[in-house]
Amino acid sequence: xxxxxxxxxxxxxxxxxxxxxxxxxxxxxxxxxxxxxxxxxxxxxxxxxxxxxxxxxxxxxxxxxxxxxxxxxxxxxxxxxxxxxxxxxxxxxxxxxxxxxxxxxxxxxxxxxxxxxxxxxxxxxxxxxxxxxxxxxxxxxxxxxxxxxxxxxxxxxxxxxxxxxxxxxxxxxxxxxxxxxxxxxxxxxxxxxxxxxxxxxxxxxxxxxxxxxxxxxxxxxxxxxxxxxxxxxxxxxxxxxxxxxxxxxxxxxxxxxxxxxxxxxxxxxxxx
Amino acid sequence: xxxxxxxxxxxxxxxxxxxxxxxxxxxxxxxxxxxxxxxxxxxxxxxxxxxxxxxxxxxxxxxxxxxxxxxxxxxxxxxxxxxxxxxxxxxxxxxxxxxxxxxxxxxxxxxxxxxxxxxxxxxxxxxxxxxxxxxxxxxxxxxxxxxxxxxxxxxxxxxxxxxxxxxxxxxxxxxxxxxxxxxxxxxxxxxxxxxxxxxxxxxxxxxxxxxxxxxxxxxxxxxxxxxxxxxxxxxxxxxxxxxxxxxxxxxxxxxxxxxxxxxxxxxxxxxxxxxxxxxxxxxxxxxxxxxxxxxxxxxxxxxxxxxxxxxxxxxxxxxxxxxxxxxxxxxxxxxxxxxxxxxxxxxxxxxxxxxxxxxxxxxxxxxxxxxxxxxxxxxxxxxxxxxxxxxxxxxxxxxxxxxxxxxxxxxxxxxxxxxxxxxxxxxxxxxxxxxxxxxxxxxxxxxxxxxxxxxxxxxxxxxxxxxxxxxxxxxxxxxxxxxxxxxxxxxxxxxxxxxxxxxxxxxxxxxxxxxxxxxxxxxxxxxxxxxxxxxxxxxxxxxxxxxxxxxxxxxxxxxxxxxxxxxxxxxxxxxxxxxxxxxxxxxxxxxxxxxxxxxxxxxxxxxxxxxxxxxxxxxxxxxxxxxxxxxxxxxxxxxxxxxxxxxxxxxxxxx
Numbered sequence: 050x051x052x053x054x055x056x057x058x059x060x061x062x063x064x065x066x067x068x069x070x071x072x073x074x075x076x077x078x079x080x081x082x083x084x085x086x087x088x089x090x091x092x093x094x095x096x097x098x099x100x101x102x103x104x105x106x107x108x109x110x111x112x113x114x115x116x117x118x119x120x121x122x123x124x125x126x127x128x129x130x131x132x133x134x135x136x137x138x139x140x141x142x143x144x145x146x147x148x149x150x151x152x153x154x155x156x157x158x159x160x161x162x163x164x165x166x167x168x169x170x171x172x173x174x175x176x177x178x179x180x181x182x183x184x185x186x187x188x189x190x191x192x193x194x195x196x197x198x199x200x201x202x203x204x205x206x207x208x209x210x211x212x213x214x215x216x217x218x219x220x221x222x223x224x225x226x227x228x229x230x231x232x233x234x235x236x237x238x239x240x241x242x243x244x245x246x247x248x249x250x251x252x253x254x255x256x257x258x259x260x261x262x263x264x265x266x267x268x269x270x271x272x273x274x275x276x277x278x279x280x281x282x283x284x285x286x287x288x289x290x291x292x293x294x295x296x297x298x299x300x301x302x303x304x305x306x307x308x309x310x311x312x313x314x315x316x317x318x319x320x321x
Numbered sequence: 322x323x324x325x326x327x328x329x330x331x332x333x334x335x336x337x338x339x340x341x342x343x344x345x346x347x348x349x350x351x352x353x354x355x356x357x358x359x360x361x362x363x364x365x366x367x368x369x370x371x372x373x374x375x376x377x378x379x380x381x382x383x384x385x386x387x388x389x390x391x392x393x394x395x396x397x398x399x400x401x402x403x404x405x406x407x408x409x410x411x412x413x414x415x416x417x418x419x420x421x422x423x424x425x426x427x428x429x430x431x432x433x434x435x436x437x438x439x440x441x442x443x444x445x446x447x448x449x450x451x452x453x454x455x456x457x458x459x460x461x462x463x464x465x466x467x468x469x470x471x472x473x474x475x476x477x478x479x480x481x482x483x484x485x486x487x488x489x490x491x492x493x494x495x496x497x498x499x500x501x502x503x504x505x506x507x508x509x510x511x512x513x514x515x516x517x518x519x520x521x522x523x524x525x526x527x528x529x530x531x532x533x534x535x536x537x538x539x540x541x542x543x544x545x546x547x548x549x550x551x552x553x554x555x556x557x558x559x560x561x562x563x564x565x566x567x568x569x570x571x572x573x574x575x576x577x578x579x580x581x582x583x584x585x586x587x588x589x590x591x592x593x594x595x596x597x598x599x600x601x602x603x604x605x606x607x608x609x610x611x612x613x614x615x616x617x618x619x620x621x622x623x624x625x626x627x628x629x630x631x632x633x634x635x636x637x638x639x640x641x642x643x644x645x646x647x648x649x650x651x652x653x654x655x656x657x658x659x660x661x662x663x664x665x666x667x668x669x670x671x672x673x674x675x676x677x678x679x680x681x682x683x684x685x686x687x688x689x690x691x692x693x694x695x696x697x698x699x700x701x702x703x704x705x706x707x708x709x710x711x712x713x714x715x716x717x718x719x720x721x722x723x724x725x726x727x728x729x730x731x732x733x734x735x736x737x738x739x740x741x742x743x744x745x746x747x748x749x750x751x752x753x754x755x756x757x758x759x760x761x762x763x764x765x766x767x768x769x770x771x772x773x774x775x776x777x778x779x780x781x782x783x784x785x786x787x788x789x790x791x792x793x794x795x796x797x798x799x800x801x802x803x804x805x806x807x808x809x810x811x812x813x814x815x816x817x818x819x820x821x822x823x824x825x826x827x828x829x830x831x832x833x834x835x836x837x838x839x840x841x842x843x844x845x846x847x848x849x850x851x852x853x854x855x856x857x858x859x860x861x862x863x864x865x866x867x868x869x870x871x872x873x874x875x876x877x878x879x880x881x882x883x884x885x886x887x888x889x890x891x892x893x894x895x896x897x898x899x900x901x902x903x904x905x906x907x908x909x910x911x912x913x914x915x916x917x918x919x920x921x922x923x924x925x926x927x928x929x930x931x932x933x934x935x936x937x938x939x940x941x942x943x944x945x946x947x948x949x950x951x952x953x954x955x956x957x958x959x960x961x962x963x964x965x966x967x968x969x970x971x972x973x974x975x976x
Contacts, residue, residue: 062471199356204467209585211357262468 066094075124102291117141147236157216168233221252241273333505337572342368351397354582374405376487376494385410388432393440395554415559426451441465525756536711536750537569550576561708591672603686631659639696687816691724711750726786742777797828803890834932883967900957
């Protein structure tokens, strides 16, 4: 195992830093159902970390633990070296962890631009009244946030739908808007829950490129859940494999691919 | 820069820029929407940017006579790079950004480009990919940094860094840039553009400063272009038209070039800018009209009635008002009302409110589409041109605009029609040569400077307007010696929304027959409205009421063809509606959806024979390829119909 301070260099030559977030012996129960059973792994600065597993393996629950939506009965979440106490999800988000959802959760009636602006919420300092009056500091502040949002719009190539209400967009674009909103929060850790579910090949390719570009451009640590094996193996630096709430594998895509437990549980027989 | 300007002779684009930087110093020269805001640059700033770029190019070792490939969407920085390249005595070569790496590789290798200036990562990747086979490119420069940070930069530069380097070293480079810019003459090469080339490999058309500047000057004067014009630069930079409009005319008259935010935001940007001078191929105007019509179908009954009433009035008098013809005061008043209620808001939505001059060219435009825009008071005109002519061969003067001609010869252009009907021209804009292709140069341009267009056409008696009828190689003779111009008739047929494709036969025969493809979308929705049930394309195509409707169209076309004494022999005597759509997968069309006449003729020889021997219907089997590559056989009995033909107008008068 790697030391928690020391980084490593990925296959494509990116320098990965020390541990940002560590999950220690997490167990999560819903009544009698054990969703996650004694799982530990870490997430390092700048890496793309995938969580894979069959349906019902507990992947989304795991993501919800990281985002603070669920509080595990046992185990600790250690963020930037400190044990994170039980806290509301909005506070977690304020600490630099942003996410997208498996079922898109955007404000359907609002424009793309406004949706992304909501991602800036934690960075806004002016009071409610000042913002409503668009007065003084609030005015200057909104301009700054708009500029930041415009950079993201440019980055994700969604200029043409800037003013379009989200409800009118096709699925693939909604996913991209959701990513834009998460990015607007300038997160240190970005959680993506099945960013490519229900997309066609071309949309998947676009989304993959954006995830890589985000990591490349902003150095954002990314945790993603994905079903498409090809995508996971191409994108991620390290992969955690879950099955029935347990961790059955952890390592680089190649290591995971050759792990007998993983093959048996999930991937089937290797074809080479 | 001022030293260049005072030399007086405006014999190169850099010299024009130097003049503009003084004359129009603080007027806006370029705008580009970025991060949601229109950023703008004055002529003075542009001159500085270009100068910094030119000095940076010197630092990279750009030599006189080097070719520099420029690939990307319309962005100010790429336009500046063209002028900067010229300033150091090198030659810009703009490439189509959507071409694949292999196509680009041919062009880059052919001109031996030492530098490639790319818009973004996508283009850089293509250049890197081609370097496996083509080794002439020494340096890659790019405008948009995104995604390129981790690339090997030993032979790659961000354009901005190149400019900074130029600025930093201005003491070293200034004199050299001035010297090289001053060396440019009217005869030095301004730009090299590759023609897409329907046959064989693309050819590099060398255009001199004389070609570009003389053409820009003459055409600007023709339409009285002013320095206050606004244009939207959205057509490919590799196309000669964009070079003439966005560089030639823009630098000559000093107007403002606006670059859209991205290809997808074109319509929004058009509305925000409201250009005064606009060019678009017929397809763009067609799409705009369709969008309007579809949205009007969804409008409330009051609005719909108002729209229909005033549009009918516009069709009646709008064109005449635009042409300055006499129109009664009552009609004028009603047209004003319409302007306030319908035309004005509509033009505003389309972004065409401020248009003074708009052009369309490239292919035939449907008369309804053309008249629609003119009736709204938009001065849409046609021109005829090609790369080898620096665009302009003929164009329509204000007040003499019609959908079926391409206008009178542009100022300074001589046009003559050869024996076989082919159009030849000679002008100051006539290209210098095809680069490294003396053979093609000689076969296209003769010793006296006449250039063959490859199109057949004729001058209309009385008006002196040129009418283009077809590609010269497709024009044939009927058995009685009269002219056979299939495209002319096919275009007339295709202007009906019901008809997707038409193929006319009759070369060497005594009369013409035609194949028709119906447009499934248009005819299908018509069938739905009229309660006509059908289960397949084939069934719809064979429906008697569809045939009846098509027959009406064919007879209307015959009546209009009969008006033309030269081409009245091309009237359609018999026709059929094909049981399958002509398809590129079956080799019947090219990928760009042009009918392959010869293949269609061979494949459906039995049907053609049936049309000529007078049989009422013919049973036929056709092999088709499905999208997944499987083959199948389509069996059909195709009905053939006679169409009414009309006596020739001229002959009637003579008798």
